[in-house]
Amino acid sequence: MQRIFHIKDAICSDERAVKTTFFTTEATCGAVWIVKRGQVVAPHIHPDGDDVWICLSGRGVFYPSKGEEVPICAGDLIISKSGECHGMKNTGDEDFVFASVTAPIPCGYEAL
Secondary structure, eight states, X not given: OOOOOOHHHHOOOOSSXXXXXXXEOSXXXXXXXXXXXXXXXXXEEOTTOEEEEEEEEOEEEEOSSTTOOEEEETTOEEEEOTTOOEEEEEOSXXXXXXXXXXXXXXXXXXXX
């Protein structure tokens, strides 16, 4: 199993925010997201798993609950425990890129 990854190799972009899964084990899943200016990762929860975000570039707002916004930027780490709302919008001038690690898997997904 590959153990070293280069973020630039995992990044894809599209008209919508793009999640590119770059590893999966029996217990965890790692992905890189690219969110272009104005794009949104809709508020949601994972009922059966935690989600850790490592913000790599850009500026935006995080949704800790539906309707609430908190500024975020490169260098921020965001921890969302099972059942906690999370999502974001890119409000900056450049792509917002973050890596996420979700565990355990499957973690489920519920849009809010």
